[in-house]
Amino acid sequence: MKNKQTHILLAVFIAITVLPILAGFIYAALSAFGLAGYLGNGFTWMYWQQAFDMQVLPAIGFYSLAITCVVLFLATIFGMFVVLYFKEKTQSGVLSYLLYLPMAIPLIAAASLTLHFLGNAGLLARFAYMLNLIESPGDFPDMVQDKWSIGIVITHTIIAAAYFSILFSAIFKQNAIQAYMDAAHTLGAGKKQVVRKIVLPLVLNKALPSIILYGVFIFGSYEVPMLLGQQEPQMISVSIAQKFTRYNLADVPVAYALASMYTIVVVGVLFILYKKGKLIHEVE
């Protein structure tokens, strides 16, 4: 009886969560192959070839991946520094509340704040102008909608660093990392050796699934690159969204092709994560 109930609940869960997404993915793939939608005139590779021929996919793929890797790298360093330097203060007191603050700000609001702070007409530019560091606010170096994507990286890094600090702090507490550090110290390991040989492997091994999931989130982020990114190259979500909203209907199946590929990549990452999760479980 209980078994039957479990199966029914599982079926309902799949019907609500998996089926709509799967149906959407199938429709997107069929549209990209010319088998559905306004331009569904029979099977074709044309829309996939357009995505590749224009080098759109490689450009936005590498660009999105590069932004993701830089943000994860910076946020990991920052999060690790906060936890190692402040230790218990990240688990209680003012700092523990402050760390939640960046995550409470909606991404679109965070992106606008960055725009108003770092833009050519922003607060920092005006401040530099007031101090006679630049001749006009327009002389302020480009940090939003710039070729190095500084605004995107800063905005994402601030939020990711706060999240990673909380994540690492919880791992520190739950896994008695301080006790391992003390043990390594009395065995003769210096501070840098303890961080390199004990803290990083222990914490990153535990945090890896969350870090990768956060990477998937940054990889597919929309609001921040939409406001702070340049026209070319674009991050993947911005590029797909623009193709969907253009007047040229022929762009829609291309957008579906990109969205399908993006979904396949994300599902692939989640599958690897699932396997990795199993491996971590076996080691423990």
Next chain:
Amino acid sequence: MHLIAQDIHKRFGNEAVLQGIHMSIQQGHTLSILGKSGCGKTTLLKILAGLIPADSGKVLLEDIDVTQTAPQVRQIVYLYQEPLLFPHLTVFDNIAFGLRIRKLPEDEVHQQTFNMLDALGMRMHSDKRPSALSGGQRQRVAFGRAIVIKPKVLLLDEPFGSLDAETRQQMQSLFKQLVGTYQITSVFVTHDIKEALLMGDHFSFMRNGTLTTYGDKSQFMQDKETGVAQELQFWQNIV
């Protein structure tokens, strides 16, 4: 004297955890410290290891003041109740950890590590992760990891507290054998009267942040505060 603690004081907030601790140990001897939970035993060991600073007082090792010396250069190893084997390393790598930190040649690391694994009876488990070992085996490896670097002092904080009675007995024998073989100077902290008597060459009793050291075993046993006399009386009544 090999290790000396002079007038150690430590407070946490308003609570005075250690109130003028004096102690000394000769080279190759074991000092048993008996005390209930919360009496300051762990704080004392952590100060001796350099893991937390004392508010006042001195720690002398081989007549050198090491009070301000960092834990990694003191050569005083602190063993917890939990073995704290590094979970991402194999048994071999755990034992070799301290040797590799000291940048010994790899062939020497292998030789010393395998010798220690043989002494512990753990050679067949050398490639296993700590999670694949029993509680007693983990504690053996923790001993090996500490002793292989030939520390000047070994501090043991209720190391067998989480083991079952039989394994505990085996580990007590192994400890006695290892400290004898390697001439280790050690401080053994426990709340178990029998274990304190079995492990120590000298005996102290800790209560409310103060330490009483006894001239010999009989003085330790006769002091009513230690509870040894009551324990003996209990067993005599049963017999």
